[in-house]
Amino acid sequence: MIKTAITVSLVKEAEGGPFVYWHDLPGACAKAAELGFDAVEIFAPHPDAVDDDELKALLETHDLKVAAVGTGGGWVIHKLTLTNADPEIRQKAREFIRAIIDWGAEFNAPAIIGSMQGRFEGDVSKEQALAWLAEALEDLGAHAAAKDTQLFYEPLNRYETNLINRTEDGVWLLEGLTTDNVKLLSDVFHMNIEEANIADAFRTGGKHVGHVHFVDSNRRATGMGHMNHTPIAEALREIGYDGYVSAEAFPIPSSDEAAESTIAVCKRLFTS
Ligand code: LER
Numbered sequence: 337m338i339k340t341a342i343t344v345s346l347v348k349e350a351e352g353g354p355f356v357y358w359h360d361l362p363g364a365c366a367k368a369a370e371l372g373f374d375a376v377e378i379f380a381p382h383p384d385a386v387d388d389d390e391l392k393a394l395l396e397t398h399d400l401k402v403a404a405v406g407t408g409g410g411w412v413i414h415k416l417t418l419t420n421a422d423p424e425i426r427q428k429a430r431e432f433i434r435a436i437i438d439w440g441a442e443f444n445a446p447a448i449i450g451s452m453q454g455r456f457e458g459d460v461s462k463e464q465a466l467a468w469l470a471e472a473l474e475d476l477g478a479h480a481a482a483k484d485t486q487l488f489y490e491p492l493n494r495y496e497t498n499l500i501n502r503t504e505d506g507v508w509l510l511e512g513l514t515t516d517n518v519k520l521l522s523d524v525f526h527m528n529i530e531e532a533n534i535a536d537a538f539r540t541g542g543k544h545v546g547h548v549h550f551v552d553s554n555r556r557a558t559g560m561g562h563m564n565h566t567p568i569a570e571a572l573r574e575i576g577y578d579g580y581v582s583a584e585a586f587p588i589p590s591s592d593e594a595a596e597s598t599i600a601v602c603k604r605l606f607t608s
C-alpha cells in the first residue's frame with residue numbers, strides 16, 4: 337500500500353526551501369498524525385541534531401514512522417559533494433552521508449542523496465563525476481545494506497545538477513551498480529521539468545522507484561498547482577509501488593494548509 341509522509345526541515349541554512357514543516361519536530365509530528373499522515377521525512381543539519389530517544393517517543397505517541405532522512409545539510413551547510421574535484425571534500429561528503437545513513441537506520445529510514453551528488457565543472461569531466469558518483473553509491477549502498485536499510489538516489493532538474501536529470505538516466509546509473517540496494521527517489525517537481533510524461537517515467541523507473549517526492553507543478557502542495565496527479569497515481573499502482581509519497585513542498589500559504597491540501601489529494605488518489 338502506498339503510504340503518506342510530510343517533510344520537516346531542521347536546517348536553518350535551508351530556510352526558504354521546499355519543506356512543509358520547519359524546526360519544530362514535536363509540533364510537526366503532532367500535526368502530521370492529526371491529519372492522518374503515516375510518516376515524517378526529516379531534513380536535519382547533522383546526525384546528532386535530533387535526540388534519538390525523544391524522536392522514538394514522538395513516533396510512538398503519534399504512531400508515525402520516519403519515511404526517509406535527508407543528507408542535503410552536507411551541501412547547504414558544508415558545501416560537500418560526492419563529485420567535488422578535491423578528494424578530501426569527496427571523502428568528507430561520504431563520511432557525512434554515512435553518518436546520516438547510520439542515524440536513519442535506527443528508525444528504518446533510508447537516507448536520501450539529492451544535492452550531495454553535486455555537478456561536473458571545471459577540470460572534472462562528466463564521465464569522471466559520474467564515475468565518482470557511481471563509486472560512492474556502490475560504497476554507501478552497501479553500507480546501508482549492512483545497516484538493514486536502503487539508500488535513495490534522487491535525479492534533480494537541470495538547474496540543480498548536470499549529472500542525472502531524468503528517470504531513464506537514473507535507471508542506467510543504478511543498473512550499472514553491483515549493489516541493488518540503491519533505489520530511485522522520484523521527485524515529481526524535477527520530473528515535471530525534465531520528463532516528457534511523468535506517469536510514463538514512473539513506468540520506466542519501475543522496480544527501481546523506492547521513494548517519491550509528491551508535490552505540485554509550482555512546488556506547492558499537491559492540489560495547489562496544475563499538475564494532474566491522477567495518471568501518476570495510476571502509474572504508481574501499475575508498477576506495484578508500495579513506498580511513501582512524501583510532500584516536499586513550500587509551506588505556502590502556511591505549513592498546515594500545505595499539509596491539509598496534500599493529505600486531501602493523497603486520500604483521493606491512494607485510498608481505495
Ligand atoms: C532538491 O531540489 C530536492 O528535491 C531534494 O529532495 C534534494 O535533496
Ligand code: MN
Pocket residue numbers: 450490523549584
Ligand atoms: Mn526532492
